[in-house]
Amino acid sequence: MLDIKFIRENKDVVQAGAVKKCLDVDIGKLIELDDARLKELKEIEDLRAEVNKVSNDIARHQDPKLKAQLIEEMRAVKDDIKTKEEKLRQIMEEWQLLMLQVPNVPDMSVPDGNTDAENQEIKVWGDKPTFNFEPKDHIEIMNTLKMVDFERGTKVHGFRGYYLTNDGARLSFAIWNYAMDFFSTRGFSPIIPPVLDRKDSFLGTGFLPQGEEDLYKTQDGDFLAGTAEVPLMGMHAGEVLEKDILPLKYLGFSPCFRREAGSHGKDVKGLIRVHEFYKLEQLILCEANHETSVKFHEELNKNTEEFIESLEIPYHTVINCGGDLGLGQVKKYDIELWVPKENKYREISSASYFHDFQTRRLGIRYKDENGKMHYAHSLNSTAIATPRILVSMIENFQQADGTVIIPEVLRKYMGGKEFIK
């Protein structure tokens, strides 16, 4: 949610931002509607002022005849207010709907483009492996090593179901534990949040109202979060934070549920796209300052890059084009890992910042030194997602004999083992 004042004062900028994000939003129409809203509001407030004033008079006057007369007069005014309020209610309904559709303005540095195909590579790291044998895909390797069971996964869960078994499960724990240690040294407090959450946090983070079809919904009207970002942001909703606790840096660990509606034909095999996975998520709430947001955004992305580098997996980083940005995102970097058998990079991480887009919806504020209220800024980035990371890890580190080298930093979490065999 953007500030309506900001929208009014920068309507060309906001409209251009929507265009850059390839979204069809009519800012002119919103402002017309807002004019009507303000006009109606003013009329109602003036009438209320009169009622308030006369009501006080009624309380003070003793003369019963005069009282009765004033009460009668106010009855008529009240009817007038009711009519106007109904009109305002209708305006507000449309106004709110439009306001929810207004996207945050992308940063200058965001490239133009419609889809992820137009994202721009800004960094390449590591050497892609060369094999002196025919490399296999992660499905075949993991099946052979009894690390995964897709058949039974599908039997029990259905489409996209999987079991991680034996070293598949062990390797997952190793990654989580290693990530916990790695990110803790960078000032992140670990949190295990609830992922079965009320609607509010989804609205606040921008996953609703758009995107409902990608969420699992319970019979109580709650939703299963597709990322810990939802409950981590909801955590401080409606709060006024002490400025000196900022920045807040959280490392959320949670299962993630995604319906993947509309991607039925995509990535139908393997561990790339599943309905249920686990993710460690970095999240920061910081003071409302663009430079600070930018600084932390770079830091979040660098954290994940360095985490991947410590695992020695080749990757590249892209800056997402306007059309590939979410409604609230100002700028986003994706980190993509090399997947040898597919001969391409696949997304593992996504780092973005929002300015006060989310915190305005959620009501997360703090007071500055001068006692002035501000909405905090929010940012988040994947730390690491399992089992997706296993795809590139397994494929990159496979050997001719079918075994897989365990990255050195993970070995102490795997009982000192060097290979999965």
Place this chain on the structure above:
RNA sequence: GGAGACGUGGCUGAGUGGUUGAAGGCACCAGUUUCGAAAACUGGCAUCGGGGCAACUCGAUCGUGAGUUCAAAUCUCACCGUCUCCGCCA
């Protein structure tokens, strides 16, 4: 799931229809005092929106949303939440 109690500002806590945006206390900020600090004293101290250069002014907000009334923190209803007891259960 059954029964009951309750939800007031950063915290605590008065307030059960009429100048109550809300007493008192704590915390916080400024000043007086002090070499400095503490204590004491004086003053200030909610948020959101509208109008105004400003002083200021108008509206809204006492969990949330509706309702009754000329007038609601106070009455009614629904929802959300917290606590206590009983039941069930990991």
